Amino acid sequence: MTSRAPFVFIILTVAIDAIGIGLILPVMPELIRELRGASISDAAFWGGWLAFTYAVMQFLCGPLLGGLSDRFGRRPVLILSLVLLGIDYLLMAVAPALWMLFLARFLAGAAGATHATAAAYLADISDKGKRSANFGLIGAAFGIGFTLGPAIGGLLGELGPRAPFYAAAALALGNAAFGWRVLPESLPPERRARFELARANPFRALLDASRLPMVGGLLLVHFLYVVSNYVYPAIWSFFTIERFGWSTGMVGLSLAAFGVSSAFVQGWLIRRLLPRLGEFRTAMFGLAMHVLALVILAVIEDGIWIFVFMPITALGVVVGPALQGMMADRVPDDAQGRLQGVLASVAAVAVILSPVVMTGIFRLATLPDGPVYLPGAPFLAAAALAAVCALLLMRGRKAAA
Numbered sequence: 001m002t003s004r005a006p007f008v009f010i011i012l013t014v015a016i017d018a019i020g021i022g023l024i025l026p027v028m029p030e031l032i033r034e035l036r037g038a039s040i041s042d043a044a045f046w047g048g049w050l051a052f053t054y055a056v057m058q059f060l061c062g063p064l065l066g067g068l069s070d071r072f073g074r075r076p077v078l079i080l081s082l083v084l085l086g087i088d089y090l091l092m093a094v095a096p097a098l099w100m101l102f103l104a105r106f107l108a109g110a111a112g113a114t115h116a117t118a119a120a121y122l123a124d125i126s127d128k129g130k131r132s133a134n135f136g137l138i139g140a141a142f143g144i145g146f147t148l149g150p151a152i153g154g155l156l157g158e159l160g161p162r163a164p165f166y167a168a169a170a171l172a173l174g175n176a177a178f179g180w181r182v183l184p185e186s187l188p189p190e191r192r193a194r195f196e197l198a199r200a201n202p203f204r205a206l207l208d209a210s211r212l213p214m215v216g217g218l219l220l221v222h223f224l225y226v227v228s229n230y231v232y233p234a235i236w237s238f239f240t241i242e243r244f245g246w247s248t249g250m251v252g253l254s255l256a257a258f259g260v261s262s263a264f265v266q267g268w269l270i271r272r273l274l275p276r277l278g279e280f281r282t283a284m285f286g287l288a289m290h291v292l293a294l295v296i297l298a299v300i301e302d303g304i305w306i307f308v309f310m311p312i313t314a315l316g317v318v319v320g321p322a323l324q325g326m327m328a329d330r331v332p333d334d335a336q337g338r339l340q341g342v343l344a345s346v347a348a349v350a351v352i353l354s355p356v357v358m359t360g361i362f363r364l365a366t367l368p369d370g371p372v373y374l375p376g377a378p379f380l381a382a383a384a385l386a387a388v389c390a391l392l393l394m395r396g397r398k399a400a401a
Helices: 005-024 028-036 040-072 074-094 098-110 114-125 128-159 163-182 202-210 216-229 231-244 248-299 304-308 310-328 333-365 377-400
Strands: none
Touching: 005 074, 005 114, 005 128, 005 163, 028 040, 028 098, 040 074, 040 098, 040 114, 040 333, 074 098, 074 114, 074 163, 114 128, 114 333, 128 163, 128 248, 128 310, 216 231, 216 248, 216 310, 216 333, 216 377, 231 248, 231 333, 231 377, 248 304, 248 310, 248 377, 304 310, 310 333, 333 377
């Protein structure tokens, strides 16, 4: 084992998590239709509730697993989460009825701490000044995985709607075996915190985290940013098909282009920005680019401009790692797992809320007899939220000065 092997495992864990999500996206509608014998509309309805189940379980269990990793270490939680994720995919591959898909998503959401625990592991092994840059690598790994996943899933889907689930299970279980072999524990016993079930309550965890110095306001900014940023997966396909008449292939190409661009920004560019700008200015720069990109998307009339402005759109992804680094530097070492669990819960709430809000705005703005036709209206709403984030961040900076 080399000293880089644990770092490689963490990056692979996040990438494989994203690949697994992307693998199943192209075939999930077909699998639900196979189980239900119903229309695509019915499949979309049940697919939405499956996503809801996963996000709710992530919200409820994120602080629990974060607290367990603070008490027992990152290694067992990471490896167990990967094993349970592999079991989830196998259940979905053999599911004879819709209820088993719900059971599998329930299990996957409950065990879905790989991202948060991976971030806590990196926080353990990173110097304070380098945490944001390493969190950026996590984002880059997720971007690469999410770019590769749908393409691989689409190809495997030609073999049948269940084939990608077997591939996703093999990736998760294979990485668990790799971690068992190469991953040392990053949190020594003397730095571990006592586990308290009350703190594992996600609502209590949010309250406790909000009381940490300079963390409460940043959590609110993080929440609003995730709601704003999730406008992309929430309405992208609907928007591009309605506005530009794109095919599903063109939609996929645009998502792949965004994945590559965001991976470049989080994997390379952010490591150059942070030493020059610092975490606060990097976050402000990212929010400015995020607002600009959203306003452009709301008003453009030719789809080619999406690719022209893709670099500006991708620059907005620096906000997440910068905020994450700012919060990680403000909590003690024995609370890093709990913080990352809280961040996962905050993100889960945002992911539950954002699609409902953004698709609702999109529907109202595209009704045939509506007061105004503006498919890009959700992007304007997201831009307004991002502007609020910038104002809150500046206000918090002045208050701390």
